Amino acid sequence: MSGAQASPGSAPAWRALAEHRRAVKDTSLRELFAADPARGERLGCEAVGWYLDYAKNLVSDETLRLLFALAESAGVQSRRDAMFRGEKINTSEDRAVLHVALRAPRDASLRVDGRDVIPDVHAVLDRMKRCAEQIRSGAWAGHSGRRIRNIVNIGIGGSDLGPRMACEALRHRADRSLRLRFVANVDGTDFAEATRDLDAAETLFVVCSKSFTTLETLTNARTARAWCVQRLGSERAVAKHFVAISTHAEAVAQFGIDAGNVFEFWDWVGGRYSLCSAIGLTLMIAIGPEHFREMLAGFHAMDEHFRTAPAQRNLPLILALLGIWNHDFLAAQSYAVLPYDQSLARLPDYLQQLDMESNGKCVDRDGRPLAHGSGPIVWGQAGTNGQHAFYQLIHQGTRLVPCDFIGFANSAHPIGRHHDLLMANFLAQPEALAFGRTARELADAGVPQALIPHRSFPGNRPTNTLLAEALEPRSLGALVALYEHKIFAQGVIWNIDSFDQWGVELGKSLAERIAPELESGVCAQPPHDSSTAALIRRYRSLRGRGGA
Numbered sequence: 001m002s003g004a005q006a007s008p009g010s011a012p013a014w015r016a017l018a019e020h021r022r023a024v025k026d027t028s029l030r031e032l033f034a035a036d037p038a039r040g041e042r043l044g045c046e047a048v049g050w051y052l053d054y055a056k057n058l059v060s061d062e063t064l065r066l067l068f069a070l071a072e073s074a075g076v077q078s079r080r081d082a083m084f085r086g087e088k089i090n091t092s093e094d095r096a097v098l099h100v101a102l103r104a105p106r107d108a109s110l111r112v113d114g115r116d117v118i119p120d121v122h123a124v125l126d127r128m129k130r131c132a133e134q135i136r137s138g139a140w141a142g143h144s145g146r147r148i149r150n151i152v153n154i155g156i157g158g159s160d161l162g163p164r165m166a167c168e169a170l171r172h173r174a175d176r177s178l179r180l181r182f183v184a185n186v187d188g189t190d191f192a193e194a195t196r197d198l199d200a201a202e203t204l205f206v207v208c209s210k211s212f213t214t215l216e217t218l219t220n221a222r223t224a225r226a227w228c229v230q231r232l233g234s235e236r237a238v239a240k241h242f243v244a245i246s247t248h249a250e251a252v253a254q255f256g257i258d259a260g261n262v263f264e265f266w267d268w269v270g271g272r273y274s275l276c277s278a279i280g281l282t283l284m285i286a287i288g289p290e291h292f293r294e295m296l297a298g299f300h301a302m303d304e305h306f307r308t309a310p311a312q313r314n315l316p317l318i319l320a321l322l323g324i325w326n327h328d329f330l331a332a333q334s335y336a337v338l339p340y341d342q343s344l345a346r347l348p349d350y351l352q353q354l355d356m357e358s359n360g361k362c363v364d365r366d367g368r369p370l371a372h373g374s375g376p377i378v379w380g381q382a383g384t385n386g387q388h389a390f391y392q393l394i395h396q397g398t399r400l401v402p403c404d405f406i407g408f409a410n411s412a413h414p415i416g417r418h419h420d421l422l423m424a425n426f427l428a429q430p431e432a433l434a435f436g437r438t439a440r441e442l443a444d445a446g447v448p449q450a451l452i453p454h455r456s457f458p459g460n461r462p463t464n465t466l467l468a469e470a471l472e473p474r475s476l477g478a479l480v481a482l483y484e485h486k487i488f489a490q491g492v493i494w495n496i497d498s499f500d501q502w503g504v505e506l507g508k509s510l511a512e513r514i515a516p517e518l519e520s521g522v523c524a525q526p527p528h529d530s531s532t533a534a535l536i537r538r539y540r541s542l543r544g545r546g547g548a
Ligand code: F6P
Pocket: 156, 157, 158, 159, 208, 209, 210, 211, 212, 213, 214, 217, 271, 272, 357, 501, 504
């Protein structure tokens, strides 16, 4: 495996941080800002058009020094270089981790098992471009000769969340004459609602599945096939109304999709890291190949920043270390992603998979139980809506919830005062979270004594603020790559494999065992626990299939 590495918790750098935490536990952000009028300028950093203000974290210069020492002692740099060299750093699956190759320029070279993968990447991008252009121009005719006006993306997890999030984020750059729909859930409602008003003659299904074995996706794809064939009256319609994206060409062929309509990717691309691969086809069709390339350029620029920038100016590394400080030393269990742009409303969902499937692990790379925490819970919602839902707990609750505020100087829809009002809130919330409101301030403002405990804000709630000029393909690409590399760096420090996902397997195989029982009533052997068995009986009874 990885060559046993000492637990990070026992490393001197980790112990120094724990010691330091004890020494600074009563320090407040008010004090830190009062002691250094330049703090707001000093603790800021810019890369690829993104400005990160991290001054409102509970860190001193000494904290940062110790955190950078931790990154060095954990070998973030050498592991990063190993990833970029195409080494098999996903040890439990014996795979390289090369999503960075998907956005590397044509003249780059990156080898996996001795093969330069960049020509393969660009060959697929070129085919995607031809496909996207044919659909956008109307040259791709459906079975009955009509042009395609509806794209239905079928996929789940990494084969859904990325394209879905990015299509919404960049909708102001999309061809609005195309209707985009996404079907992920095996719940038939998802398929039925997505297709209820579509004309099959004008609909293209983009079936995305890295493995081409995923129950949800294959079930939806079969339903889509039947829906299409029934409406268009011929099996031959499949050739004009289905394309597939997968690493498993044979499984796609077995399903019956023409080899010419299959776009490949490779096992060195993790599902949740696959937005830049052919999995992005729906997005490319929506926004056009040029905008897609701009997004790839944004990703690549952030890759290069992560690869080359010194630690103290390295945005992904800084975000990673602040997260480690908040989660491992200040005991924060989660963090909130709060985009102040309606078009980024799906970013929290996307980052949830990216982060939680990557770093939600309880053993290290050598299979030993972790002696420290690992990936946090990720959640969030677009501002300002979240302010009227859960910010109460973030401001005054008993749990520490660090937040990432993400905003833009310009809006895709500059209507009246809307954007300045949005951004006033974007700036006000981190200020309120950091500095709070003291009992003394409330008393001075004439607040009755009895209300002061209720109206006080403790402050000291850490936040990062990320600001860019506008939400565009390039800034979106850079933002996603920023989080990818942040998560990578944290995984290195926690000494876990961020690129496997064994934790999703057990539930999948149990569901495969239960499905026939729900249908036939014949209990599998060995029997289930009494709770699951009783629920199966009750379900069957409610469906009129036998006694409870
Ligand atoms: O949820 C598990 C998972 O394997 C994810 O990692 C992946 O993104 C998703 O299922 C979909 O997998 P596939 O693209 O192979 O259908």
